[in-house]
Amino acid sequence: MADIVLIHGTWTGAWLWKPVRDILRTAGHNVFTPSFTGMGDRIHLADLDANLDVHINDIQKLIEYEMLDDVILAAHSYGGLVLTEIAARMPQRVSGAVYLNAALPEAGECMMDMQSPERRADVLGACDTECGGRFLPKRFLLKTGLEDAEQEAAILGRTSDHPVKSLLQPVSADRAKLAHVRRKVHVIGSRGHSGRFARDHEWAAAQTDWVATEFDTFHFPMLTLPRETADLIQAQATGAG
Template sequence: MATFVIVHGAWSGAHAWRWVRPLLRTAGHEVVTPSLTGLGERAHLATPETDLDVHIADVVAVLHYEDLTDVVLVGHSYGGMVITGVADRTPERIGQLVYLDADVPRAGESMLDLVPAESRALYEESARTRGDGWRVPAPLPDPLPPDIPSEVAWAVARMVHHPLATMTQPLHLEHGETELPRTFVLCTEEKEGEAEPPSVTRVRTDPSWRLVELAASHTAHVAAPALLSSTLLKIAAG
């Protein structure tokens, strides 16, 4: 039996993994999906001081208080920032890391360092104009497409503003780059015309990584939970 701890992405929360959790549990595995401070059902806890270190501490605390070991630690999107820090703080509790279409930071890099310049400018401007200077509204089309799947609409309706400091704080690593096994799951759908993110280029050129392609969109946990779950099970099995 594997123990999956899944860290959600920006603007989201544990609720967005409601379609994946039962599939992994039915396969006989333990699944923990914490919501980070200021997000999901913990949105009311957000403050201007909610930064990356706070989110790293959230997950470290879950591993400690649940006494979890040999964990398959999964980070989706922004969650890659968090799991990189968690692996640095408590490597003895982790068996392997899985970056699901996620940021792969080096020491000293912030999330905003890893996104295109236009995205960085958008997030900073929207925080100034619509987020009281410290929260980033979700970058959603307005109005939403009329043919959006019901599951996606459900998840979108529960997105909340994301604390800006979690995106701007550089990652601090106490022990350098991890030696834990790492897999990057690259979602390949709905990315026409997009430049390859620096994280993906980094993974492609580093033989210490395993790269797995998934024929699904960035929101595979909502749009393709069965396919994603089977992929995670294969990764956990080695």
């Protein structure tokens, strides 16, 4: 049995990971799916305007108070920034890192730095005009890839505007701080990924201590390929991947 923490990304919450969480728990693993402050089941805290440090602390305090060691972290999208900082802050506790269509930052970068100039201008402009400069509107969520209309509606109905401060604060750690993590995987969905995520994937593939793999899906493999996603995370937990 392994301790696994699943970290969500922009506009979502812990609920995003439910299909994968259920598979991993059935397999006997100890799985945590926290929501960031102001997101998901913690949307009632949205007025706190959480920044990246707050979201990092959400995960760090979970690990500390649950007394987790030898933990596997799996992050999606924006959650990759949080994973990178946690691995740097808690090097003795993190044994595996799975970046699932996730940001793999260099020191000094924020999530908005990883967007194209056009997308950055669009989302920040909408932040100002639609959300008072505090949140990024959830309408910018990337394509889910779900074919069932009811299922997609259930997903979209739980998304929420994302606190912009968390996306504008740069990380202090970077990918070099992951050297101590024994098992590292970068996964990219081959359909509709961003150019930056593709470059991060190429970087991971060129490293001798990383595994780079590709899923034939869109941005949310935990929804479209839950079994494959769970198997990949479990492989890191068991040392098989």
